[in-house]
Amino acid sequence: MAETKEAAAAASPVEEGRSKTVVVVGVDDSDHSYSALEWAVRYVATASVATELVVVHAKQGASSVFTMGGAAVAGDVSGYVEEDLRKKADEVIEKVRSLCVANSVEGVVEVIDGQPGNVICNAVEKHGADILVVGSQGYGAIRRAFLGSVSDYCAHNANCSTNATPAPAAAAAEAEECSSRKTVVVVGVDDSDHSYSALEWAVQHVAAAAGAQLVVVHGKPSASSVVNFGNPGAGDVVRFVEADLRKRAEDVVDKAKRLCIANSVHGLIEVIEGEPRYVLCNAVEKHGADLLVVGSHGYGAIKRAFLGSVSDYCTHHAHCSVMIVKENKPKK
Secondary structure, X not given: OOEEEEOOOOOOOOOXXXXXEEEEXXXXXXXXHHHHHHHHHHHHHHOOOOEEEEEEEEEOOHHHOOOOOOHHHHHHHHHHHHHHHHHHHHHHHHHHHHHHHHOOOOEEEEEEEOOHHHHHHHHHHHHOOOEEEEEOOOOOHHHHHHHOOHHHHHHHHOOOEEEEEOOHHHHHHHHHHHHHOOOEEEXXXXXXXXXXXXXXXXXXXXXXOOOOEEEEEEEEOOHHHOOOOOOOOHHHHHHHHHHHHHHHHHHHHHHHHHHHHHOXXXXXXXXXXOOHHHHHHHHHHXXXXXXXXXXXXXXXXXXXXXXXXHHHHHHHHXXXXXXXXOOOOOOO
16 A cells, blocks of 8 residues: 655554544545545644644545556556546645645645545544544435445544535535634434433533534434324323433433533523434524534444434535544544
């Protein structure tokens, strides 16, 4: 695997007990990728703790771009394709340098041969990343199924929290609004551990950001969505289920309040009846959110296909950056 580094010193695996936050961002020559880079640079520039930026560009091999059509033809074409890929990599590096210099941010830039999803996830492991930032292609569901998505792959396979930055138009509007008003962070919560990890992340980062506003949203399913009304005695069951859902909502609200108080963070807490994925995306629109924070269930591919995923849905439908928080795992 070929690797190029543009930095004063090569980055080494992070040691246990480090206080530095490591942010890895995956880039290519696309606009949505540049939006992700801008988000990462802004994050590093405004971070209240020591933060290291690692920018990774996966340069695919010439043989993965075209089909060989005979030795003579393949040899000639391969040379042209390899030169074009090298030129694109140089242009990506130059854009990264310019953006970092403009924001007074230092970063390590790596160009590594390989498929983007694998290269980026390997970089997360290598650098012990705390946050991975990638652009979201904005594909529809059918196109994603056929073409795949680097952001989807990384969200489910990277061993750290992942930020999926929206398409350039949405990201530009988000950045412009952020410069003229306070940052709004919406976090989706339920009664699960992974959801509480998302809430902790949101509270800690809002506490560190001057003037940021936190909105905590709990999507409470209706009893009718849980109970089959065709069964005898369904009415009695509905009342029990409704009481249980209400109790869970109260517990969630209480945990959110206690965490906010412990961190001296003022937050607006909303309990809204409905399917969580729709409730969260609607809350993003309602509050003009700049960032949506959700937890990751950690489902496997088959279970996700049958049960769906709130984080997957929000990544592709929320009109803001989406941070998918994973419970802390030991760094390798």
